[in-house]
Structures are given as structure tokens and as C-alpha cells.
Amino acid sequence: MSRPRIALAAAAIAAAGAASALGTGAAAALGAAPVPAAAIGAAALAAVQDAPADSLPPVVVASKPFGESFLLMEIMAQALEARGIAVDRRPGLGATEIAFRALREGAVDVYPEYTGTGLVAILGEQPASDEVAVFERVRRAFRERWGARWLSPLGFQNTYAIAVRRETAERYALRTLSDLAEVSGELRAGFSPDFIGRSDGLAGLEPVYGLAFRDVRALLQAVKYQALAEGAVDVIDGYSTDGQVARYDLVVLEDDLGFFPAYEAAPLVGRRLAETRPAAVAALESLGGALDEATMRRLNRRVEVDGEDLAAVAADALRALGSRETAERAAASGGAGSGDSADARPAGRRGRGSLLAYLWERRAALGRQAGRHLLLVLVSLFAAVAVAVPMGLVLERLRGGAEGVIRGVGLLQTIPSIALLAFMIPLLGIGVVPALVALFLYALYPIARNTYTGVRDASPAAVLAGRALGMTPSQLLRQVRLPLAAPVIMAGVRTAAVISVGTATLAAFIGAGGLGDPIVAGLALSDTRMILSGAIPAALLALLVDFGLAAVERAVRPPGVGEPVP
């Protein structure tokens, strides 16, 4: 039984792989029909513009799923495009583990990373506050271990920051954390729960500065700034380049004793790009020291708070760096870089007009994303049905050990999807194929379980009579047990399909596209409408898929089954 199962899975994966290999705009290959023409057109335009680089593959520029990372990715991408280097944007890769694995495996060429993250999350060492030492440490270690290169830091740190209202700072003449320590007995603090407990957070900070607040409350990120602005608390923790700091006109107090770990931002470049593309490395290297904390806070505010277009903000930032010509070229080629990344950069300012108008305006992109989403779900679902139904039948025949095997398949369900996606990067890279495999694995359990249970419990009296009157096991299976189990099996397929529609939104974290793209981008950019523009179609898609499968169920449900026999 295992041979056809493996063959089917392989066929499904091969088909998906072939589809994704059709072009750099992987979206085009698997997306709706009208898209390839547009994507190919855009690619052709880019090729004409970037004539010197047309023999080289595009540089894959990625980001992690939060606003500042999106913005830095866009700045790096435009800096490359300004030098005629073709770029493939992969915004929103699901956090450090996935982004770095993708870089290590060569699926991504460059993404913005923080030295402290490299030290703590990737190298697994203790946080340190000496920024020069930290940079040297990660630079050497990454080069030795993975051939990856940290380019010159961009000029700012995004580390923990302690902030107060401007009027508080003025009243107590606060400039540094040492100043704060002297009056801390009069102030109420609101900190994130994790910051309170961490040794590189409040737990370590208090003894170093001798802080003793009148009151310390745990506040979630979402309400912290509001609480501070309204005077419910006087001191909060935040991130040093957070756009909200600029929005609420807060004062970030200087870490004068150098307690907080260093989190300098810098382009992190993969081995292949570092070794073979000196022009691209030079373009990225030119960004070194270009962005200080105040600048970054302002840029973040424009994107996250004011809802300005990412590409426009990035172009402004590059323009401010000096080369006017550079910025203009970047702006001119900004829309032609890749099909999918345009979705993360909606035209014009956000935040105006109704949600419906917004959805209508983005209908083409949403249609393409929904098409990709549906394809991810259906391809993985068909493969799962092809594997899990025979698996359920075999297990039902074996009986002994069946529960164990099904529980084993069920264990797959407990692997967090992000972790599963991360595990697969070394084997399958990023993009459509690992997403299909992950969705396939998640769909196995409900289908196998329902097949097993449905066939096992199908009308025992009828099965007994059939056997006693001379039906062979295979006749019983085909003529009696499978038809009678069909409604239960279909219920499993429907469960798997609806879960799959939801899980497929996570495919955006590994660059597989779909309706997760606007959700991830919207989350990163604090853009509720963008989130909804992915979430609402995803919900509708779930209903649609369930509705379609209900029709299939009606078609396969044999007469006389499904209603209780009187």
C-alpha cells in the first residue's frame, strides 16, 4: 500500500514544484490565469531597464514579519534596483528561525537582521551590551560557520528602550536612566510581561540603576502607549525605533550605563551573494551608517502610524541619503520588481475610504492571492485524500496497532505550523513546495481518522450478513463498507479542508503567497484593513470550500444512508 501512497505524494509535490519553477514570479505560475502575462511583462520591463544585470538571477531580498523589517527590506531592494540589479522581494518570512534558515540554505540572499538577535537567537549566546564587541562576534561567527556576511550596520539600534511622556521628562529633567532612578519612587511603570521577568529586562535593570518604581503593572504592547499617553502610567518599555514613540511624542531615556544588549541593524548577506555578486554587496554596503535612531523612528511612524506607502517612504529615505538620481530610478522601477511584493506596497496612503472600496481597489491582487490560496489548499488536500484514505483502510484491516499509527499521524498536528515550516527549509527551501507539504501533512490526520472510524463502524450487521452470505473482503469493502462510510470520510475531508484554508495563511511566512500575504503585511504594518483584506476572503474561501465539498458529499452519499433507519 505504501508504494502508491508515496507515488501519489511524489506526483503532487512534483506537480507543484514544476509549477513553481515556471518563473521567478512563483505567484504567476500557480495563480489565476491572467497573472502570468502581467508578471512576465513586468519581468521583461525590468530586464530592459537593468540591461547589465539581465544574465544574473534577481537578488532575493527578504524581511521578517514586522514593520521595520519590511521598510528596511524595501530600502535595500530599492538601493539594489537603483544600481540596475534585479530584485525579488520576499517580505514577511516568519521570524528569525525561518528567515535565517532561508538565508543559510540560499533561498534568500539578504535580509535585515539585528546583531543582538544574531548573538542570542542564532548563536545561542548571552546578550551583551557592547555593540562593537557584539558586531565583531557575530561577524566572525557567521562567516566561519555559514559563510554569511554582516555588512556595515545601518546606524541605529532597535533595542529595549525606557520611555516617558515629554512633560514628565521636563518636570523631572530626565535625560538618562540614571536620572530616572532618582525619582523612580514617585513614578508608576507599565511594562510588557516578558520584559518584567527577563534578566536583560527589568529584572536586570533594577539593580544596575537602583530603580524602585512606586508601582509596576504588566501591560500588553497594544495598550501600553495608550496607557502612558492617558497618564495611567508614567514609564513604559518599548523599542528604541518604534514609530509609536514618535507618534506620542515620548522621550526615550538614554541607557547611560550601557545595560541593554546591543541590537544594531545591518544587512545580513548569504554566502552566494557575498561571494559572487560584489556589485550587489557594494550597493548594500553603501547603506552603512545611513539611518540613525531618530530617522528610523520617523520612517517607522510614517509606515506604521500614518499608513504611508512603504515604497514611497523607502524612496524618501534613499533620497535623503543624497543621491537624487538614485531615488528617482528606484521609484521608477519600484512597481516592476516582482508581482507579489506589490501587494505589500499598496498605492498611495492607506487609512482612507471604506473597507469595501479598499477591497474593490485591490480586487486583482486579492483574486490572484485567493487563487493561489485555493490551489495550495486543493492540491495538498487531494494529495492527502489519496494517501490518507488508503491509509485508513489499511489500518482498519490491520486493526492491531492502528490506533498507534493514527495517533502518530495525529502528533503531526501538534507540531506548530511555523516550526514545521522551519524544519522543511533545509529540505525544500521556501515557497510553494514546503507549504504544500506542510498542508498535506496537516490534512492527513482528520481524513485517516475518519476513514478508519467510518469503515470500522459501518453498519456491523450489514457487514456480518454480507460476509456470512459469501462476500469477499474486497467486495465488502467496495460495495458495503466504503459506501456506508462515505459520509464520515467526507466529514473528515471537509474538516481537513477548512483547517487547511486557515493554515494556508501561514504559508505567507515562507513566501508561498496566498491570502496570508496581506495578513502578514497588515500585521507588520499595523494596517487593520490590509489584515481584513486577507482574513475576510480567507473566511469566505473556507465557506466556499466547505460548501463545494458538501455538494461532493451529497453526490457520494449512498441512498438510504445518513438518516437513521426507522
Added chain:
Amino acid sequence: MRETGAQRYPWRGGGATGARVPCGGALGRIGGGVRGTHGSMHSPREGAPTTASRQGASAGSPASRDGGAVALEARGVSHSYGDVRALDGADLRVARGESVALVGESGSGKTTLLRCFNRMVVPGQGEVLVRGAPVAGGDAVALRRTLGYVPQEGGLMPHWSALRNAALVPALRAEPDARERARAALEAVGLPPAEFADRLPRDLSGGQRQRVAIARALAGDSDIVLLDEPFGALDAITRADLQEQFATLAERRGLTILLVTHDLQEAFLLADRVAVMRAGAIEQDAAPAALREAPATPYVRELLRRARVSA
């Protein structure tokens, strides 16, 4: 019209379908009528203590010693489900054309013994023969297609019409006239095909479903029919009606019947001989009259008393 169908496809094993039945000779009904007297094979007196059936067999007429005259035979059959001893040296002989009821309380092993004959149960020890041939080692599927079977509550395929259910056995044997046989069988059990052929089990009453189950057992022209509490789930009136009609049908076709029932009234009504089972063995095997007159053990007496069938 249906009658012609029934005549074209007589149910008797010795008729047109003799080829399918290994020992198809029409030996007639050894035990007489369905509820009638009991012939030479079994005198009431011989139906005494626990080994009655074997004694009866060996002391019977010459025909009973001939394997061809014995439709079903179990010799010293024992079987366990795990630690539970379901059969413990059970002996039983059912002559061709005879009707035997297995009675006893739940867990006495009667269903297990019945299932030994169509090899739904392969006993741990002992020998089981059908039409004189050992069941073990043969082709179980082929054997089952020659034995009618009526389980409790029918066990009809819920997604098949009455006709398709009734046609199961001839269809399994790939007989081209399977549907005609099924129609005739439905007619014979009192379900005119014009009205009932296309109905699904859920659209039939409990009694009608049981009739379809009987039609299914007959449509394959089996000369032997095994019934496992076939009327147990029916209301009293429907049950009496169906028992009556089934007795007539079995009589007319000269069927060999092995009937499992917990209902002694039913056993006395339908069977030539009643075998009382207890703890996996036959406690007493005798004609109804003999059983009533001379219960061999206190257990049998108690059973009769409880069922209010004793004299």
C-alpha cells in the same frame, strides 16, 4: 406471473439447481412435517441426556448414517474467545430436510455453534461438516454462498434496494438471472416485487425487512438455511405471522433449517428437534414433545418452566 418464476426456479436442492448442491438427492423430509411427527431418526426416548444427538445419530435409520443424508454435523466442537469458553465439546447432527432449533440462555454458545457451519467461526477443536464434507480447509466464501443465512434484524445493506439485497447471493455467484431469482424470492416471502423491489430498507417496516432477509437467504437456492434469532426483534403479531409463513415455506421447499432462538415457543413451533445448549454443550436434544414430557436435567426443566411450555 410470479408463480411461474417460482416454478421456473424451484427452491428444492434436488431440482434444477442440483448441480450447485453437492449431495442434491431429494431424500425427502426425514422428520416429517415442520411441526409434525418425528420419524425414525429420533425417538423421544433417545433424546435423553446430554449426548443425545450423537446417540440419536448412531442409532438412527440407515439413511442417517449415510453422509449424504446429514446436512450439518458438529463433532466435539470446542471454541474459546480469549479466556471465554464459548463451545465445550458440542455435538449436533441435522439431517437433510430437518429443522433443528438451538435454544439456551445468552452465552450458552448457540450462535457460536451456528457460525461454525458457515465458517464465520473456526473452532479450536472438533470437526464441522456440511453436506458430509469437512468445513475446515475448504473455500469459506464458496461454502457461504451455498448456505442461506438470516441474522437478527436482517442485516440488510441499508443503501441497497430490496431487490438488490435479495439478489445478493446469485449476484455473487455471477448468475445472469440473479434479478429474476430475487424477484421470485421476494414474491415468495409475500413482498410483491412491483411494490417492494425498489424500496430501501429504511422505507420498509421491521417485518418487511425481515422478509427481505429471508428472501435473500432463499434466492440463492440454498438447501440449508441458518437463522440467528431471525424474528427476535419483531412485535408479537408480526412475529407469529412471519413464523407461520416461514414454516410453510421451509416445509414446501424441504429446507434444512438450523435456527438459533432464545424463544422456546418459537423453537417448538418451527423445529422438528430442539437442542438445549448450556455452557457450550448440548444439554438435551429431543423432539419438542419428548422434551416437554421428559426434561433430561433440572436445567432443562427450569428452562421449560420459565418459558411456560411444559405440560
